[in-house]
Amino acid sequence: MDRSRPIGVFDSGIGGLTVVRALMERLPLEHIVYFGDSARVPYGIKSVATIEHYTAQITDFLLQQNVKMLIVACNTMAAVASQVVQERARDIPVIDVIEAGALAAVEQSGGHGIGVIGTPTTINSNAYARRIHELDAGARVYSQACPLFVPLVEEGWLDHPVTRLTAQEYLRPVLAEDVASLVLGCTHYPLLKPLLKEVVGPGVRLVDSATTTAQLAAARLQALALMRTQTTRPDYRYVVTDVPLRFQTIGERFLGRSLGQVERFEW
């Protein structure tokens, strides 16, 4: 396979840009095509059949862009529709945020409990606990849905008393257990890392699924001899299905740099 082909990253909206940011840092030579289904975000409140249908459409779109790897940067799609991506991708390697987060959590927990936070759909799917138990059957997993974290991040209240109070309330039951790590099971949550670090204290390690996904992508590309070798500046494409008013502002907060040109794609 041509090593200079781009990596395809997708999410239901803009949250996956935290994964793109981590990829740019870890794999600075790789071309990236990002697809955000912003016209149909959020997926977390939709039925499984609808999410599977949308996931298939996005996978097909990225395969047409000739990607060499697919990264599911959306916890909801990874939780309920990863099979759909695998089937369509055939010989193209696929990795997802849940696989990456579960791997890192098991490595870092040292036999202690593992906390997992995410949107209600991700948590109710039990996907993190299932993947963690595949890696370590004896692992103790404590999960907590945090439905207000996404709107709080989008409001920009990253260091705000309301967010702190919300985090304290959500995390109380998880912190009451002996947990050594806390998996941030939603691509919005890395933006809350400084605040969450304070709330969980020094004894709990935060597993950021954006950076762990970038690490896993690097390892997989290395193993498959698929890393791009040219050192010319890589191309970054951002394709979205709708360009709402606040997209640019919020997107750049997630990406940590200018978004540049954003393409609009209509189904």
Next chain:
Amino acid sequence: MDRSRPIGVFDSGIGGLTVVRALMERLPLEHIVYFGDSARVPYGIKSVATIEHYTAQITDFLLQQNVKMLIVACNTMAAVASQVVQERARDIPVIDVIEAGALAAVEQSGGHGIGVIGTPTTINSNAYARRIHELDAGARVYSQACPLFVPLVEEGWLDHPVTRLTAQEYLRPVLAEDVASLVLGCTHYPLLKPLLKEVVGPGVRLVDSATTTAQLAAARLQALALMRTQTTRPDYRYVVTDVPLRFQTIGERFLGRSLGQVERFEW
């Protein structure tokens, strides 16, 4: 026109059920068809062109159900696409939550300032201020977007310290002005009424657009001699485009009664 035809009420999701609830109380003999576009909710973060397109589709669907009146129970659609509904409805009367809220606010403010709260899209559209100024050119309107209120209501934190703190922060600038009334410019907000009453204090009257819409609907049907006269029990139909996990739970909280049978419609 046949007075026994149903009233069509629509929203981007479930929020409009607060309007249905108010209609059931104010007009207990009317048949109601409710359409909630739950597969594509929320509209507030989509572009105007997308919202207009979706609004046209829903309007056509309800006209095919032979409704005698259309009620736009979604502030976002009323703010940016009410023209689309009017054009397609032709001789079928149309009322919307913004018209109803603006009318009630002007009646109740007695020359004092009017506060308006809503989602970012509703507030940025300036639709409430525009309608209020059509009725009273000299009215002073103070608007404030409250993006976290919808997720807080959907989380069920109707009387919670986080919600109180959020409300205090959002309402501080509005309450610093001489406002006599505060328009709840989002169909989710009536569920926050008890908490908001405490936060705004006794000097500010809350204008609940669900009850004001039901009052306006009653007045309009009366004027057009379109009130249903049979006293047999009315039919209530709920049509949604997706039935997510929490739909029943949240829907019944909004409606204040059992939802009964929910029909699913696919575009």
